[in-house]
Amino acid sequence: MKVVIAGGTSGIGLATAALLAKEGAAVTITGRNPQKLEQALATLPDTAQGACVDAADVNQLKTFMAATGPIDHLVLALSGAKGAGLFKDLDLTQLREGFAEKFFPQLQTLQSALPYLTAGGSVTFITAVSAQANMPGTAGLGAINGGLEIMVPILAKELQPLRVNAVSPGVVDTPWWSFMPEDTRKAAFAQFAQTTPVGRIGAPEDIAKAIGMLIANTFVSGQVITVDGGAGI
Template sequence: MTLTGQKVVVIGGSSGMGLATAQAAAHAGASVTIASSSKDRLDTALATLPESAEAVVVDTTDEDAIAALFEHVGELDHLVYTAGDSVAPRPLVDQSLDEARRKLDVRFWGAVAAVKHAAPRMSPHGSISLTTGTVGVRPVPGFALAAAGVGATEGLARGLAVELAPIRVNVVRAGAVRTPMWEAVPEAQRQALFASMAQRTLTGAIGEAEQIAATHLYLMENGFVTGTVITVDGGLLLTAS
């Protein structure tokens, strides 16, 4: 139940839930490597982590780049995948199949590539934690492909828990969480949106990145949890739509 001396790789670790997870793992004693597509965000994130932490630029849509990342990292104990891209609502019928396929490149196929190249280097006592969202359980118009990606990722995790055992594989299913991905929305509109989201939860609040990070940390530390999806959404899924 400790991460002291263990190596953790967080893909999507330059901001938001990924960075919060990297910070939590480092605080728990782990040696941390963060990876994302933006060198500027990685440099900023690295300044918030211990000197032993490392940052690697990687394009999660490029399998060769992912393979190179894990060749560089070498042996590791835990992989956390929080990488995502901004998704705007758009009906499926308005998209070409090429566009539709690209919608799953980062969140699903990126996770597949990461697991493929990390697993052979992982400690048998290690873990893999993927990240999804409640849109997979309660979809809204324009997000059918996002919902499909959630379902695919959660099914993948269950299959991998069996296939990769004793390496543990789990999913954190996040509800509405305050992260930098919302910063493109104007401040006043963003605050109104957060307030509306908070009213729909049982806790009366939206999530914070640190709360998602705490769940990823739990999944790294608890050696008796695998093949599980943990929902962290303030009870949103229990409320009326």
């Protein structure tokens, strides 16, 4: 089983790479930062490979896909942190940059991979519960992630028999939150944990297990799987 994880150098993408490599998959991770890529590969089994690819550059994507060849499963873990804030103060330039960091790179990566994805394979988008949470201050993030999620069932029909799904994580302790000072981040995590029936925030490994399930279960397509500790109940 050959898996490409776009944006696999940290957080959920890296946890997914570790899980799948441990299960015997031939995993290739991509990222645009050579140093982060090297550091990520150092934590993975020797069988894992990596490539420095800027997913905002279509030519780089096409070159990488052609060199990689047939792919069984594609995981789209590309992300960004721009686009948050109350709407009345929302910087729309920042929101455009948020789309440029996540929405378009995920779609460009999928388009570039289509000629190489095997018919019985799968694509898994990683979105976020901001698409569904209706929480003040997340309209921009919700637009980015909601835009991806609304495409999932449509693409599942267009691209069949290729399976297309998404995992929509809740609050997960990843480097995505590095824009917050550590004390503020810890306080926010503690507050979020109180809103979940499971009594904690998520770990990258929690989301990786859901992605692994979607890869393994050939009877699931067109679905957005929410993994938020029950916070949305």
